[in-house]
Amino acid sequence: MAEPEVSEDAAQDEDRLIQEGDLDPNSDRCNSLRKLRQYRLYKKRWFYLVVVCFINCSNAMLWISFAPVADLTASYFKCSLDTVNYLALVYVIVSIPIGFVASWLLDTLGLRYAVILSSWLNMLGALVRCASAIYFINTGNSHLYYLFVGQCICAVAQPLVLFVPAKLAAVWFPEHQRATANMIASMSNPFGIFLANILSPVIVSKAEYIPLLHGVYGIPAVLACSLATAGITKRAPLTPPSASALNSSSEPFFVGLKQLMKNKAYVILMICFGTGLGIFTAFSTFLEQILCFRDYPNFISGLCGALFILFGGVGAFLCGLYVDRTKRFTEVVKICFALTALTFAAFAVVSNLRNQAVLLVFICSFMGFFGFSIYPIAMELAVECSYPVGEGSSTGMAFISGQVQGLIFMMIFQLLTKPYAATPLSSCGMTQNEIYDWSISCLVMAGLCSIGACIFVIFFHTDYKRLKTEVKSEEDNNEHDAQSIQA
Numbered sequence: 001m002a003e004p005e006v007s008e009d010a011a012q013d014e015d016r017l018i019q020e021g022d023l024d025p026n027s028d029r030c031n032s033l034r035k036l037r038q039y040r041l042y043k044k045r046w047f048y049l050v051v052v053c054f055i056n057c058s059n060a061m062l063w064i065s066f067a068p069v070a071d072l073t074a075s076y077f078k079c080s081l082d083t084v085n086y087l088a089l090v091y092v093i094v095s096i097p098i099g100f101v102a103s104w105l106l107d108t109l110g111l112r113y114a115v116i117l118s119s120w121l122n123m124l125g126a127l128v129r130c131a132s133a134i135y136f137i138n139t140g141n142s143h144l145y146y147l148f149v150g151q152c153i154c155a156v157a158q159p160l161v162l163f164v165p166a167k168l169a170a171v172w173f174p175e176h177q178r179a180t181a182n183m184i185a186s187m188s189n190p191f192g193i194f195l196a197n198i199l200s201p202v203i204v205s206k207a208e209y210i211p212l213l214h215g216v217y218g219i220p221a222v223l224a225c226s227l228a229t230a231g232i233t234k235r236a237p238l239t240p241p242s243a244s245a246l247n248s249s250s251e252p253f254f255v256g257l258k259q260l261m262k263n264k265a266y267v268i269l270m271i272c273f274g275t276g277l278g279i280f281t282a283f284s285t286f287l288e289q290i291l292c293f294r295d296y297p298n299f300i301s302g303l304c305g306a307l308f309i310l311f312g313g314v315g316a317f318l319c320g321l322y323v324d325r326t327k328r329f330t331e332v333v334k335i336c337f338a339l340t341a342l343t344f345a346a347f348a349v350v351s352n353l354r355n356q357a358v359l360l361v362f363i364c365s366f367m368g369f370f371g372f373s374i375y376p377i378a379m380e381l382a383v384e385c386s387y388p389v390g391e392g393s394s395t396g397m398a399f400i401s402g403q404v405q406g407l408i409f410m411m412i413f414q415l416l417t418k419p420y421a422a423t424p425l426s427s428c429g430m431t432q433n434e435i436y437d438w439s440i441s442c443l444v445m446a447g448l449c450s451i452g453a454c455i456f457v458i459f460f461h462t463d464y465k466r467l468k469t470e471v472k473s474e475e476d477n478n479e480h481d482a483q484s485i486q487a
Helices: 008-020 028-036 044-064 067-077 081-108 111-131 142-172 178-203 207-231 253-262 264-292 298-326 329-350 357-386 391-415 439-459 465-486
Strands: 418-421 434-437
Touching (some): 044 142, 044 178, 081 111, 081 142, 081 253, 081 391, 142 178, 142 391, 298 329, 357 391, 357 465
Antiparallel strands (some): 418 434
């Protein structure tokens, strides 16, 4: 049940009414007010959530901005398509070592510094990218240097802002809103990918419009930085929203890492979640190439990718609301993981067939619905099974696991492809001499996802340590109140 917000005046009124004899100290109203004096909800938490969503969305847009217009980007900068692909891959590479630093910073210095630093890095990277399109400061291939330096700076910001949702939910939101807040902040990242896939082709209809693309994507980065710098003023609320926030005693960073690696439940979650995240990263990257081999046009692959994200947002929203009410973290993740594996297997089979566009669209929609639902709930589950280790460490290590596995999977899946000579009617494009058969890679994706789902469903078991702490704290408070009343 949602707890109403309370002000200091309400607590003072309670004391006055009791002293004057107008309020029974044993009444329900008095007990509720006494409880609320210990915890308080601030409306500003929603502003913090909006700012984090804004930064997360902007960073994702900058990450994937060139992928939908890779050929025009290569033409404008006079480089190969492989070079353009590295603009997205650099995010994965940079985020692995930076992830450890981001986890330490978030748990040591707090939420405020992490959000503001990520917003400035995101804005600086966007502005440096713009320099690649300014002719009078570019000589030779220097425009590519500006582009990659800017992209690397944005990549440094990514782990900081991706690790924030669980920390924000734990520090500013009560237990009945944590999963929903985490879901909203986490899903802003794929929403940014969705926007970039729509906006980039609209903005860059010709290669000469690449500078306009830099400017359009730079505006949200500047606005997000301004909001974060001016509006994020505290690392935590003066009065905490829950017992776990009140009694927060996060372990020192390196001590916390040791505890995580000794926690069997967390290690299973980290590996299995990382497998799922790595497969999703590879799937999103190679979707167009997978489908074009069977002559599906870019419109179909784009539609599959868009619905993959849209239905993922719907699934994450519904599951987040359900988990906030029921606290069935483990059950929801296990069910969604198993159903995701089934849809991946269906995609591996159907993607090898021609003229099955409608079926592919439905499969990708269900894949997104179940797959994206796992992400925010698994982040909450990582905190629950590892408490009192800091949220930055528990969610950060799971994310780093996904990035490492994603990098490995992308290399393996490309090695498993078979090259074929392109035909004039191929939907993969007239400029390519070869196209690639991804059927084996898709089967391996489905197999890895199924193995991860089986391991998680069978072996993952945990207590909800943070929730137990909150229940115990509430019982202690009630016992203390009863003793005070008797005295």
